[in-house]
Each structure stands twice: as structure tokens, then as C-alpha cells.
Amino acid sequence: MPLLEIRRVTRRFGDFTAVDDVSFAVEPGEFFTLLGPSGCGKTTLLRMIAGFDLPDAGQILLDGRDLADTPAERRPVHTVFQNFALFPHLSVARNVAFPLRMAGLGEGEVKRRTADALDMVHLGELAEHYPHEISGGQKQRVALARGLVNRPRLLLLDEPLGALDLKLREEMQLELIKLQREVGITFVFVTHAQNEALALSHRIAVMNAGRVEQLDEPSRIYGFPVNRFVADFIGNCNLLEAEVRAVEADGLRLSVAGLGEVRAPAAEGCQTGERGLLALRPEQVQVAAEADPAWANRFPGQVRDFLYVGDVTTYQVRLDNGYTLQALLPNAAPGRARFHETGDRVMVGWSAQAGHYVREA
Amino acid sequence: MRRLPTWLLLAAASSYAFLYLPLIIVVAYSFNDSRLNAEWVGFTLDWYRVLLHDEEMLLAARNSLLIALVSSGAATLLGTLAGLGMHRWRPAWLPLLVITPVAMPEILLGVSLLVFFIQVLHLTLGFLSVVLAHITFSIGFVAIVVRARLAGMDESIFEAARDLGATPWQTFRLVTFPLILPAVVAGFLMAFTLSLDDFVITFFTAGVGVSTLPLQIYSMIKIAVTPEVNAVSTLLMLLTLVLVIAASRMDKGFMRGAG
Numbered sequence: 371m372p373l374l375e376i377r378r379v380t381r382r383f384g385d386f387t388a389v390d391d392v393s394f395a396v397e398p399g400e401f402f403t404l405l406g407p408s409g410c411g412k413t414t415l416l417r418m419i420a421g422f423d424l425p426d427a428g429q430i431l432l433d434g435r436d437l438a439d440t441p442a443e444r445r446p447v448h449t450v451f452q453n454f455a456l457f458p459h460l461s462v463a464r465n466v467a468f469p470l471r472m473a474g475l476g477e478g479e480v481k482r483r484t485a486d487a488l489d490m491v492h493l494g495e496l497a498e499h500y501p502h503e504i505s506g507g508q509k510q511r512v513a514l515a516r517g518l519v520n521r522p523r524l525l526l527l528d529e530p531l532g533a534l535d536l537k538l539r540e541e542m543q544l545e546l547i548k549l550q551r552e553v554g555i556t557f558v559f560v561t562h563a564q565n566e567a568l569a570l571s572h573r574i575a576v577m578n579a580g581r582v583e584q585l586d587e588p589s590r591i592y593g594f595p596v597n598r599f600v601a602d603f604i605g606n607c608n609l610l611e612a613e614v615r616a617v618e619a620d621g622l623r624l625s626v627a628g629l630g631e632v633r634a635p636a637a638e639g640c641q642t643g644e645r646g647l648l649a650l651r652p653e654q655v656q657v658a659a660e661a662d663p664a665w666a667n668r669f670p671g672q673v674r675d676f677l678y679v680g681d682v683t684t685y686q687v688r689l690d691n692g693y694t695l696q697a698l699l700p701n702a703a704p705g706r707a708r709f710h711e712t713g714d715r716v717m718v719g720w721s722a723q724a725g726h727y728v729r730e731a
Numbered sequence: 732m733r734r735l736p737t738w739l740l741l742a743a744a745s746s747y748a749f750l751y752l753p754l755i756i757v758v759a760y761s762f763n764d765s766r767l768n769a770e771w772v773g774f775t776l777d778w779y780r781v782l783l784h785d786e787e788m789l790l791a792a793r794n795s796l797l798i799a800l801v802s803s804g805a806a807t808l809l810g811t812l813a814g815l816g817m818h819r820w821r822p823a824w825l826p827l828l829v830i831t832p833v834a835m836p837e838i839l840l841g842v843s844l845l846v847f848f849i850q851v852l853h854l855t856l857g858f859l860s861v862v863l864a865h866i867t868f869s870i871g872f873v874a875i876v877v878r879a880r881l882a883g884m885d886e887s888i889f890e891a892a893r894d895l896g897a898t899p900w901q902t903f904r905l906v907t908f909p910l911i912l913p914a915v916v917a918g919f920l921m922a923f924t925l926s927l928d929d930f931v932i933t934f935f936t937a938g939v940g941v942s943t944l945p946l947q948i949y950s951m952i953k954i955a956v957t958p959e960v961n962a963v964s965t966l967l968m969l970l971t972l973v974l975v976i977a978a979s980r981m982d983k984g985f986m987r988g989a990g
Contacts, residue, residue, distance in 0.1 A: 422890055442893040455891035459909045468905075472896030516895065 371434055373398040373556050374419065374524060379428035381414050388414040390580035391428070396524075396558060401550050403559045405567040406577030407603070412560045415577075416526050419558065420449045432523060443472070448522040452529040454513040456501040462512050463488065463497035469520040487519040490549070507538045514546075518553055527559045531566060543569050564604045568592060576600050592651075594726050601649040601728055606684075608650040608695050612727070614642055621722055624648060628691030633666045633722040640727060647728040652698035654724035657685050657716050665719030671695070673714045685710060687718050754968060761961035778962040788963060791947035795927055798858065798943060802865035803922035809866070810873025810922070811915050815907075817874065818881040826878075833871035840868060841935030848936060856938025864936040865926040872925065873918030880914035913981045920978035924971050 372395035381389040389411040396402045404412040417423040419430055421442030430437045437445060448469065456465050467484040475483070488494045491511035496504055501512070510530060517525050531539045531546075547570060550557050561567055567574050568588040575585045576599075584596045595601035601609060612624040612632065622634045626648065634648055661668040671687040674694065678701075685697045695718055710716055764775035782788055813829045816822070832840060844864045848854040888910075892902040930945040937946060944967055951960050 420890075420894055422893075442890075443896050443898055447894075449891070449894045451887045451891060453885060453887060455885060455887040457888055457892070457906055459906075468892070468897075469895035472901065520896070 372396060373400075373433065374558070375429075375431040375434075376415070376419075377429040377431065379415070379418065379425045379430060381411075381418060381423065382426050387580050389418070389425070392577075392580070392582055393428075394575055394582060394585055396556060398556055399554055401547070401557045401559065401570055401572045403561060403567045403571035403574045404577055405561055405564060405574050405603075407562055410577040411580040412562075412577050413528060416449075416528055416558065416560050419524070420447055420526055421445045446523040447526060448517040448520070448524075449526040449528060450513045450517045450530045452532050454501075454509045454530075454533070456509055456512055456516075458501050461498050461500055462493060462504065465501070465512055466516045466519050468516065473520055483519055487515040490518070490552070491515045491545075506534055507542065510534060510542060511545075514549065518549075518555060521553075522555065524556050524558060527557060529561055530559075531561075531563075539566075546570060568604070576603065578603070595649055595728060597728060598647055598730070601647065601726075606652050606696055606698075608648075608652065608655065610648040610650065610693070611645070612648045613645050614640055614727075617642055622727055624727065628693065629669060629689065634725045634727050635723055637727040637729065640729060644729065646730045648725050649728050650695070650720065650725040652684060652696040654720050655695055655697035656719050657687060657697045657699060657710060658719075659710075659714075659716060661717040661719055664721060666722035668717055668719035671716060671718050673710045673712050673716055675712060676710065678709070683709060687716060689718070757961050758965045758968070760958060761965045763958060763961075766958065778958040781959050782962050782966075785959065787942070788944075788947055788959075791942045791944050792963075794858070794941055795943040795945075798861050798865060798941075799923045799926040802862045802926045803869060803919050805862075806866045806869035806922045807873050807915060807919040810870040810918055811877050811911070813870060813874035814877025814881065814911075814914075814918075817878050829874045830871045832868045833875070837868075837929075837931040838935075840864075841932040844932065845935045855940065856936060857940030860936045860938070861933055861941060861943070864932050865922075865929065868929075868932060869922035869925055872921050873915070876918040876921065877911055877914045880911050884910060917978040917981040920974045920981065924974040924978070927974075928967070928971060 374396040376392055376394050379389055379392050380387065392411070392415065404415060406412050414423065418425050419437075421437065421440065424438065432445070432447070457468065460468070463484055466487050467480050470480045470483055485494065485497075488497055491514055493508060493511050493515065496508060501509060504512070510533075513530065517527075527546075531542055534542060543566060546557075559567075559570060568591070571588055573585065573587055574591050576583045576591060578599050584591060584600045586594075591600065592604055595604060595607075598609065601607045610626045610629070610632070612626045612634075614622060615625045615631065616623040617636070617640055621636050622640060624632045624634055626632050632648060640646075656662065656665065657673075669689050671689040673685055674688045675686040677684045681701060683699050683701055685699065686694055687697060688694050697718060759771075761778055762774050762776070763771055764773040764777065765771075810829075813825065817825050817829070841864075844860075844867065845856075848856065848860045848863070854860050888906060889902060892906045893899070897905060928945060929943075930949065933943050933946060934949075937943065942950075944963065948960055948963060948967075951957065
């Protein structure tokens with residue numbers, strides 16, 4: 371039985387449908403992420419799971435039991451808020467002890483488990499400090515300890531890393547993964563940062579305009595987006611409008627306007643004559659002065675711009691048909707004598723196994 | 732720091748002089764060893780001694796403190812509820828209802844309360860009518876201070892409390908109340924000060940049954956401004972000052988909220 375089940379949940383605010391007939395299930399022990407742009411309904415959904423809001427239609431089940439009549443304080447679900455929401459008048463230890471006291475545990479038990487939770491997030495020595503005396507990263511850890519201390523069935527995390535600076539965010543990502551593995555509590559994580567979602571999650575539900583566009587493992591979401599929105603939202607992607615010319619045993623023959631024939635891997639359910647998109651990740655596209663014979667697809671172009679960011683360089687190459695492709699080249703590649711400069715004539719290409727054909731309804 | 736121009740410093744100095752010089756003179760003459768407020772004769776504490784043996788004055792002082800205590804206590808309770816209500820449900824009409832008495836001319840409030848007490852409630856004017864009148868004009872001040880405090884707070888901490896297992900009442904007792912307490916205390920001190928110093932509304936609603944310090948001082952200066960009046964005014968001033976400083980230290984938003 372799934373731990374959490376969202377069954378055809380809809381939530382409207384006036385004329386605006388924030389969550390539109392959404393269904394999915396979260397398994398015990400999973401790190402599940404709701405990913406989408408702001409306004410996609412992910413936070414509304416989270417608030418309904420926590421009990422701060424109720425669905426207009428549909429059911430939310432925890433361990434198979436409908437939560438509709440259970441108020442927030444009686445749900446075995448705790449939340450880590452975006453701005454941490456620590457109680458400013460209570461010390462770190464008292465913040466962490468709060469859910470234990472509310473559960474009516476004895477003083478000895480409260481003390482022991484508070485100390486354990488603080489040790490878990492390495493904050494034992496800050497127990498008597500107040501929230502205004504500690505840093506953002508430390509507040510984040512207190513909020514996590516407070517959310518986990520009473521061992522909820524489910525921990526909801528609402529953009530918990532959004533308020534931290536980049537370096538700290540990366541550290542906390544690793545810590546979150548470690549923490550979730552250690553405590554074994556199911557996490558439902560909400561974020562608009564696709565890299566965060568890819569890095570942390572077992573499974574991701576990509577949301578847009580109140581609906582789930584795709585629900586899958588990170589590598590499948592990235593490698594096999596089901597539609598234009600997902601392809602475009604997750605990472606960078608070259609999207610080429612294509613028509614299927616032939617479906618063959620070793621792949622597809624596509625026709626891309628202005629480029630001619632492009633070979634791509636087979637896609638399920640694909641029919642000759644239909645139109646769709648070829649989603650091509652920048653790291654799949656090669657750039658070189660001369661075409662490589664291994665490239666099944668090769669086109670001449672001109673470097674319009676490039677962005678050197680240390681580990682990789684992203685090139686914008688304008689093809690002769692007017693398309694601009696993004697190509698990402700690792701700078702550690704052996705034998706790289708020089709960079710391609712703006713204005714250079716180059717060849718771009720990719721193998722027949724690169725890219726992913728996206729059917730358009 | 733840039734030096735302020737001389738004319739500005741002069742203007743400021745004269746403004747403050749205009750405001751505080753009369754008060755300083757009252758304080759100074761309360762220590763003057765003379766029956767007249769005309770010239771400085773010598774230092775004495777005699778007028779304070781006279782004050783301590785003036786039965787009428789002591790009774791008025793006791794009335795004033797009792798009225799202030801009861802009315803500000805009640806106003807704090809009601810004003811806090813009003814502040815919480817205004818913040819929680821944001822009804823458009825409540826702030827208007829609560830804050831109007833604050834802005835209304837005192838004489839108007841005094842007259843209307845007098846008419847209301849006598850003609851509608853058939854109340855005998857006295858301690859009770861004064862307390863009710865003081866509650867009326869104090870509620871708004873408390874409500875404004877409490878609401879200002881709540882407005883500056885992060886809503887999600889109240890949700891966090893519920894989320895972590897606190898019932899609505901536990902959330903209020905353990906989170907909301909401790910957080911608004913400084914504002915509640917500041918509001919109480921403000922209401923206490925207003926009640927203690929009020930003359931106009933008290934004058935209309937006290938009748939002959941009860942006298943307060945401001946009323947007592949007024950009745951004394953109808954004859955002459957004696958050094959005893961200076962002495963009691965000095966004490967009243969001192970108490971007010973202490974209360975206002977205490978209130979402003981309690982809540983940083985206090986000066987903004989009440990102003």
C-alpha cells in the first residue's frame with residue numbers, strides 16, 4: 371500500500387484552478403519531489419497534504435485513510451517551511467522539543483529525543499541559542515530537526531533551500547539525502563529548482579498549470595521528457611520541430627524543416643507521418659572544425675557566441691537553415707588545443723542514438 | 732556626520748523650550764519655599780509634605796490609580812481581542828469601529844457618554860461611569876499596538892505550531908500570546924497613562940460622586956495655582972514619564988503604532 375495517495379484532487383480559488391484533477395501515490399521511504407514553476411500548484415498541493423487547506427474535490431489518503439476530517443495538528447505529517455518558521459521566542463532546543471511536548475511525552479523522553487535530534491543535525495552546542503542568534507544554514511537544520519524529531523509518517527519540505535546561498539544549498543542537498551536515508555522517513559519535497567529536484571529525488575512529479583505533466587525517476591525525466599513543457603523546463607534543451615518520415619528497426623528517420631533528414635532513436639507508439647519534437651540535450655551535440663565520421667547527423671554552422679563557465683563551455687551555433695543549436699563541450703577533453711571563437715565556421719553533429727523524439731498530441 | 736545649520740538648531744531649541752519650559756517651571760516651583768509662584772525663595776519639600784496630609788488629594792489619587800488600573804485592564808483585554816480579530820479576519824468595519832474613539836474630539840466623546848449613561852443606562856455618575864468611559868477611549872490604543880505587532884510577524888509560525896501538533900488554543904497560549912505580550916503590556920501602560928491623565932471625558936462622566944487627580948487639580952487652581960498643585964503635578968508628570976518610557980521599551984513598534 372502506498373504511504374500517501376493523492377486521488378483526483380482539485381483545488382480552485384475563484385476562477386483559478388490551482389490544482390487540477392491530480393493523482394499520484396508516494397511509496398514508504400521515498401524522496402518524492404513536486405517540481406514546477408511558481409504558480410503550478412505544487413505549494414497548494416503541499417498545504418492540502420499538511421492540512422492547512424482542503425481540496426474542493428478528490429481525496430488525500432495516508433496509510434489508506436482519508437485525511438479530510440483530520441485537522442493539521444492531528445496529522446502525522448510535519449512541514450519544513452521555506453522561511454523555516456522557527457518560534458522566535460523559544461531557544462533552539464525548545465523549538466525542537468515543541469512537537470514532542472505537544473504529543474504529551476514525558477520530560478525525560480522529550481530531553482533525550484531533543485538532544486538526539488540536535489546531534490543528528492550537528493547543532494548540539496547551539497541548543498540554548500535563540501533563532502535570531504544563528505545563521506541561515508543553522509536555522510535550516512533546526513527546522514529539519516524539529517520536523518523529524520517526533521518521527522512523522524511524512525515530512526513535507528516547502529522550498530527549504532530557497533532561502534540559502536548557492537554554496538550552502540549544495541551542502542544542504544547532500545545533507546538532506548544523507549538525513550533522509552538515515553531516518554528512513556518519507557519526504558515530499560517542493561521546489562522550482564530543477565537541478566535540486568534531479569539531485570535529491572527518487573521520483574519527480576513535474577507540475578504545470580495545476581496538472582502533473584510527467585512522473586518518473588530523475589534520469590528518465592531528464593532523458594525522456596514526455597512533452598515540450600518537461601523538455602524545456604528540465605535543464606537546457608534544443609527543440610527541433612520534426613516530422614516522422616520512417617520508423618525503422620534501428621531508429622527513426624525524421625525530417626526537420628530546413629535541415630533535411632535527421633536520425634533519432636526509436637520512440638514508443640510513433641507513427642510515420644506524425645509531427646513532433648526532437649529534444650536534444652546540449653551535451654549530446656558535438657562541435658568540431660571537421661565532421662566526425664561517427665556522427666550520423668552533421669550540419670555546418672557558425673559560432674555565434676560561447677559561454678565559458680570553467681568546467682564546460684556552451685556554444686551557440688547558428689546552422690545554415692537559421693536554427694541555433696546549443697552545444698556543451700567539457701573543457702577537460704584531451705587534445706583540446708583551442709576554443710572555437712565567435713564567427714568560426716564549424717561542424718555540429720550528434721549520433722543516431724542521441725536525442726529523444728517527443729510526440730506532440 | 733554633517734553639522735546641522737545654526738538656524739535649524741535654534742529653531743529646534745526654541746520649539747523644545749516652548750514645550751518643556753512650562754513643565755520645568757512647574758517642577759521647579761514645587762520645591763520653592765514660598766506660597767507664591769512669583770519668585771524663587773529657597774528649596775523645600777514642604778509642599779510634598781502638605782500633599783501627603785491632604786485627605787481630598789489622597790482620595791483623588793487613590794481613585795485615579797484604581798480607575799486607571801481597572802479601565803486599562805479591561806481595555807487591554809478587549810483591545811487585544813480586537814487587535815487579534817482585525818489581524819486574523821481583516822474585517823473592513825472593525826478598525827473603523829475600534830479606532831474612531833481614538834480620533835474623536837474628547838469633548839464630543841465626553842458629552843455623548845454623559846447623555847448615554849444618564850438617559851439610556853440611567854446610571855448614577857461615579858466610579859463605574861468613569862471606568863466605562865475610560866475603557867471606551869483606551870481600547871483603540873491597545874488594539875492598534877497589538878495589531879501593529881502582529882502585522883510584523885511571519886504568518887507561517889502559527890501554521891508551524893498547528894503543523895507540529897498544537898491545537899488552536901495551544902497555538903495561542905504557547906506561540907501567539909508570548910509573541911504579542913510586549914505589545915499587550917505596552918498597550919496596557921498606554922491605556923493606564925491615558926486614564927490617569929484624562930481630564931475632559933472624566934469631567935463629563937464623573938458627576939459629583941468621584942474625583943480624580945486631574946479633576947482635583949482643576950478644582951484647586953480655580954482659586955489659585957498653589958505650590959501644592961505644582962507638587963502634585965510634578966508627581967503625576969513623573970509617573971506618566973515612567974509609564975511612557977516603560978511602554979516604549981516594551982515594544983519597539985509602540986511609538987509607530989500609537990502615533
